Amino acid sequence: xxxxxxxxxSLSVQEGRISILNCDYTNSxxxxxxxxxxxxxxxxxxxxxxxxxxxxxxxxxxTVFLNKSAKHLSLHIVPSQPGDxxxxxxxxxxxxxxxxxxxxxxxxxxxxP
Amino acid sequence: DVKVTQSSRYLVKRTGEKVFLECVQDMxxxxxxxxxxxxxxxxxxxxxSYDVKMKEKGDIPEGYSVSREKKERFSLILxxxxxxxxSMYLCASTWGLSYNSPxxxxxxxxxxxx
Numbered sequence: 001x002x003x004x005x006x007x008x009x010s011l012s013v014q015e016g017r018i019s020i021l022n023c024d025y026t027n028s029x030x031x032x033x034x035x036x037x038x039x040x041x042x043x044x045x046x047x048x049x050x051x052x053x054x055x056x057x058x059x060x061x062x063t064v065f066l067n068k069s070a071k072h073l074s075l076h077i078v079p080s081q082p083g084d085x086x087x088x089x090x091x092x093x094x095x096x097x098x099x100x101x102x103x104x105x106x107x108x109x110x111x112x113p
Numbered sequence: 114d115v116k117v118t119q120s121s122r123y124l125v126k127r128t129g130e131k132v133f134l135e136c137v138q139d140m141x142x143x144x145x146x147x148x149x150x151x152x153x154x155x156x157x158x159x160x161x162s163y164d165v166k167m168k169e170k171g172d173i174p175e176g177y178s179v180s181r182e183k184k185e186r187f188s189l190i191l192x193x194x195x196x197x198x199x200s201m202y203l204c205a206s207t208w209g210l211s212y213n214s215p216x217x218x219x220x221x222x223x224x225x226x227x
Contacts, residue, residue: 004155034215043117043203043218044156089155101216103155 003027004092006104014112019077021107023090026071030092034101035064035075038087047088048075080111116140117219119204125225132191134222136204142217144210145187147171147179150201150221162187163210194226 031052036044050057063076120135146161158171162181180188205216
């Protein structure tokens with residue numbers, strides 16, 4: 001039973017355009033959400049997070065939006081750059097911190113020049 | 114910068130072998146984790162440890178055990194490797210278990226069991 005789902009295995013975007021990565025969850029107890037980015041041959045690195053008391057969090061070119069009623073979050077990257085090409089994982093937690101993180105399947109983002 | 118080092122990048126083992134995956138972190142983090150990453154399944158937690166000699170099962174602990182004798186080192190043990198344990202294994206650490214302590218991952222060990 002996949003509690004966190006990233007339904008798009010891959011996404012291709014032109015350089016300079018907006019990239020939108022989506023994530024859906026089923027567990028209404030989740031109250032903290034994170035995005036990790038993974039390059040080939042490297043471990044995931046933390047990108048951005050959002051608490052359920054907010055509906056938006058911004059960090060430079062990266063913005064995460066949370067729609068609690070739809071149980072949906074999205075990561076926007078504007079403008080997209082070639083270095084953003086990576087696999088992006090969303091993760092959710094329900095009050096117990098890092099040890100209870102549930103990850104999605106990942107979306108491979110390719111930025112085309 | 115936090116460094117989490119996994120001793121092997123690639124490992125090939127035979128079915129039935131005992132396999133040790135080693136992980137060392139250099140930031141005095143209390144908490145360490147072992148995940149496996151499989152296509153279409155994302156990252157799944159195998160075990161985590163919140164202190165020396167302390168461990169808790171994650172979501173998929175069957176067929177695995179762990180050892181944490183020193184704070185900086187967390188080992189994953191496959192007692193008798195099987196082909197369904199072929200996977201990418203990722204070690205991670207964090208200083209706390211609260212929301213503002215993201216995981217720091219190693220570069221992974223790709224294990225193939227033949």
